[in-house]
Amino acid sequence: MKKIFIPLIMAALLQMLSQTVCSQETDNDFVDPNQPQIDSLLNATNSESSDSIKAMNYYKVSNLTCDNDTRIKYAQLSLEYCKPADTKIMSNNYSNIAYAYYMKDESRTALKYRFKAANIFHELSDKKNEAITFLLIGNCYLDLNIKDSIFYYYNKAIVYFTETQDTNLLISSYNNLGQIYSNMSLFVNAEENHKKALDYSLATNDTLQMAHCYCYLGMAIANQSDSLINQAIRYLAKSVRLFESKVIINRRIVEEKYNAYMLLADTYIKAAKLTGENVYADSCYMFLKKIGNYYQTVGSNYSYVHYQYSYADYLILSKRYNDALAVLLGINKYLTNNSTTFAFDDYHRYLYEVYTKLGDYKNALKHHEKYMEYKMAHVNDSTLNSIKNSEVERTRMLDSVNHHYETLRIEVEHQQELAQTRMRTRVLLSVALLFIIIGVILFFFYKTTKENEENKLRNKALEIERSLLRTQMNPHFIFNALNSVQSFIVGNNTQEAVRFLSKFAKLMRMILNNSMVQSVTLSNEMQSLSLYLDLERARFGNKFNYRIDIDDNVEEDLVNVPPMLVQPFIENAIIHGLMHKADGEGLITIKITENDNDSLTCQITDNGVGRKAAAELEKNSERKHKSVGMQLTRDRLRDLNNETNAKMSCVITDLEDNDGNALGTQVTIIIPIMDGNEEI
Amino acid sequence: MVKVVIIDDEKNGRDIVKQYLSFYCDDIDVIGEANSVESGFELLSKQTPDIVFLDIQMQDGTGFNLLEKLPQRNFKVIFVTAYDQFALKAIKFSASDYILKPVEPDEFVEAVERVKSELANQNQAKDDRIDALLSISKKNDFTKIGLPTSEGIQFVKVDDIVRCEADGPYTQVFLSTGERVMVSKNLKIYEDLFANSNFIRVHKSHLINTSYIDKYMNNGGDGGSVAMADGSIVEVSRRKKDELLAMIK
Numbered sequence: 001m002k003k004i005f006i007p008l009i010m011a012a013l014l015q016m017l018s019q020t021v022c023s024q025e026t027d028n029d030f031v032d033p034n035q036p037q038i039d040s041l042l043n044a045t046n047s048e049s050s051d052s053i054k055a056m057n058y059y060k061v062s063n064l065t066c067d068n069d070t071r072i073k074y075a076q077l078s079l080e081y082c083k084p085a086d087t088k089i090m091s092n093n094y095s096n097i098a099y100a101y102y103m104k105d106e107s108r109t110a111l112k113y114r115f116k117a118a119n120i121f122h123e124l125s126d127k128k129n130e131a132i133t134f135l136l137i138g139n140c141y142l143d144l145n146i147k148d149s150i151f152y153y154y155n156k157a158i159v160y161f162t163e164t165q166d167t168n169l170l171i172s173s174y175n176n177l178g179q180i181y182s183n184m185s186l187f188v189n190a191e192e193n194h195k196k197a198l199d200y201s202l203a204t205n206d207t208l209q210m211a212h213c214y215c216y217l218g219m220a221i222a223n224q225s226d227s228l229i230n231q232a233i234r235y236l237a238k239s240v241r242l243f244e245s246k247v248i249i250n251r252r253i254v255e256e257k258y259n260a261y262m263l264l265a266d267t268y269i270k271a272a273k274l275t276g277e278n279v280y281a282d283s284c285y286m287f288l289k290k291i292g293n294y295y296q297t298v299g300s301n302y303s304y305v306h307y308q309y310s311y312a313d314y315l316i317l318s319k320r321y322n323d324a325l326a327v328l329l330g331i332n333k334y335l336t337n338n339s340t341t342f343a344f345d346d347y348h349r350y351l352y353e354v355y356t357k358l359g360d361y362k363n364a365l366k367h368h369e370k371y372m373e374y375k376m377a378h379v380n381d382s383t384l385n386s387i388k389n390s391e392v393e394r395t396r397m398l399d400s401v402n403h404h405y406e407t408l409r410i411e412v413e414h415q416q417e418l419a420q421t422r423m424r425t426r427v428l429l430s431v432a433l434l435f436i437i438i439g440v441i442l443f444f445f446y447k448t449t450k451e452n453e454e455n456k457l458r459n460k461a462l463e464i465e466r467s468l469l470r471t472q473m474n475p476h477f478i479f480n481a482l483n484s485v486q487s488f489i490v491g492n493n494t495q496e497a498v499r500f501l502s503k504f505a506k507l508m509r510m511i512l513n514n515s516m517v518q519s520v521t522l523s524n525e526m527q528s529l530s531l532y533l534d535l536e537r538a539r540f541g542n543k544f545n546y547r548i549d550i551d552d553n554v555e556e557d558l559v560n561v562p563p564m565l566v567q568p569f570i571e572n573a574i575i576h577g578l579m580h581k582a583d584g585e586g587l588i589t590i591k592i593t594e595n596d597n598d599s600l601t602c603q604i605t606d607n608g609v610g611r612k613a614a615a616e617l618e619k620n621s622e623r624k625h626k627s628v629g630m631q632l633t634r635d636r637l638r639d640l641n642n643e644t645n646a647k648m649s650c651v652i653t654d655l656e657d658n659d660g661n662a663l664g665t666q667v668t669i670i671i672p673i674m675d676g677n678e679e680i
Numbered sequence: 681m682v683k684v685v686i687i688d689d690e691k692n693g694r695d696i697v698k699q700y701l702s703f704y705c706d707d708i709d710v711i712g713e714a715n716s717v718e719s720g721f722e723l724l725s726k727q728t729p730d731i732v733f734l735d736i737q738m739q740d741g742t743g744f745n746l747l748e749k750l751p752q753r754n755f756k757v758i759f760v761t762a763y764d765q766f767a768l769k770a771i772k773f774s775a776s777d778y779i780l781k782p783v784e785p786d787e788f789v790e791a792v793e794r795v796k797s798e799l800a801n802q803n804q805a806k807d808d809r810i811d812a813l814l815s816i817s818k819k820n821d822f823t824k825i826g827l828p829t830s831e832g833i834q835f836v837k838v839d840d841i842v843r844c845e846a847d848g849p850y851t852q853v854f855l856s857t858g859e860r861v862m863v864s865k866n867l868k869i870y871e872d873l874f875a876n877s878n879f880i881r882v883h884k885s886h887l888i889n890t891s892y893i894d895k896y897m898n899n900g901g902d903g904g905s906v907a908m909a910d911g912s913i914v915e916v917s918r919r920k921k922d923e924l925l926a927m928i929k
Contacts, residue, residue: 498785502783505780505781505782505784506784512763523868555917673919
């Protein structure tokens, strides 16, 4: 409702700058009313050779046309022919371009040209036009929402107008300012400015001017506070009386008159609602009838819609809801995409009200939601709204929400009940689900922990078993070796006994140390092996020799292997292979090579009697040798395989010549290379 | 004649040393025997031997306890022990001489000859290795190690050792001061002594202190190499690369 004033004032100001104002809306099949004049001017210009005249003619065309793009085009053309001295035409061209851009809603571009014009006016010391341009600059800033600049340029203009006592421009300026403040919902400031305008207008004796000012002032006061509504009505009625005292032909002013009627009617409705006095409603109806009659003959889009709303409002006030509904539904066809948010939110607000009164809550709710939607959108995009304004809006919104709540209470309660039941079910389901999830998590947690513990225990058991297997070899050694010592002593071979015992002690020390670690270096292992072989060799009276052959590629100091793994195989070779050997020197060869897959190959070859012969010989033997070491080693290999997934293997091959005679036995063991030494 | 005292609480222990001395060694005069810390102290308070064969574990205390009681120790000590890992570690750190029971004749002779040559070369009989040994075992402090060199024993902080390099049967020890010490022991011995510390055997010839690694480089062999703080580049065996990287991460 408030917005309509700005274009009106703009029109008033623009007239002062002698520019053509076209009241028609631009549309596709628009024909410029001044087209004949334009055509003749353009024809004259074509045959013209003087640049100055061309510039002047093009300027005139830009002034005559009602199309913004055409206006810009000819103003630019005129500027091209302007000489530096043609400052007046230049400034007018700039003003025309700025106006066209302003109308095209391109205020920023408009501003640029306004400043160009203002500069020229300033150079020409044309203070009046400069001041007017300042006003127009202020309007551009208004469109751009840059408040400080609006007031800065308006004040600059007003200072000049006050100096020159240019009453008409002062009235326009103050009214414009009042409207700007109203739009910012600063109604007290608005009233102040409109009052100044009124004071100046009273001095002019211009009735219509006074009518305008009373109208604005009444509006500002009506918006300010409900308690001032009587004062507002007084001013608006005064405005209407002044308009009616003159015979008005100018259509624009006629529209302003009816606008004043409408404002008065609206204010009456408001008063009627506030006081409940019928006299206000009757007065309202009187003016609405006048307006209705007028619009039925003329027809004006926006204002007519405004009227319809006011009429609907009145009908609602008079409790004629079905009539109001008919009026409102009739408005729908006038509402287009171009309509302001106000038009839309009013539409839904009134319909919501009417439907509520009629008891059609379903429709009421629908329109209330739509209304709130537009309301919110408006609140959001209107950056000009001051805090005060948004507070007012908020209060209003709260009021309507409260109201809405009251009328829809039963329905809401019912829905709440339903929602509560739904919620209860949902909560129950959620809790149940939560318990299930926790249960599942706990189950898996328990399972994993148990598995971990089991794994740990299993590993521990494996380690203990392995360490036992390592130490179990010790007694086996010890007794065999002690047996040897005994034999040296019995045979009175003291020197041999001493040397044998020292080596035995050394080996014992190594075995003891090695039984505490999971792995030893290959050199360490080979050292204990050669000690062992030395001892066995001494035991069997140097009946055999041995050779340890480590491949050059193998870094024996750096490679780690499980300790005491090979020894039982050597023992086997000696006892079952070489011990039975009747002729020739026995030989055990131990060959170590490295494989690609982090393992070593240990090949133990003896030239003994072979397994078949050994078995044959031992069958008749009283003492059946039980190979404890071999069994233990197999157990160890199994455990190590389980733990490391390494492919350790042990292959025994019987060596034979072409005639099938036994040449000995070869044992091939794949030993894993282990990580760094780890104490247990 | 080299004067010798034997202290061991077992008669068999004393006898075997006595027999070995008479059997394998020349110019030895056994001037006394003791069978406990107490009697050993009395003996050493009266006698002035050149060499003391000292058992570590005795009924009334240890050989170390006995040494602590003696302010003047103008003799060389050869420790004799059966199996005592801690004492042995302390002895090795102080670079003292020792033999293990049962006594291997070759090792016995080697130890006696070494001490005899020390006695012949040095005017001063006092042995600072014993002070070091007592300090190490008392404080359980293995931060210093004695390096036996041709001139005597040089004590260095383990933390000051940048790296050790095998040099035939000897070991070159490189210190952070830039000094280089040639030690008449093989690298394996130091690898064992420095186990469970910052040292790692990265190569058959190299034992390095990881605290002094400047950077690891991928070049220079299968396992790459490391640049040490003293500017040296040490080759890393392919076998030890992962272990090294895990250690310096």
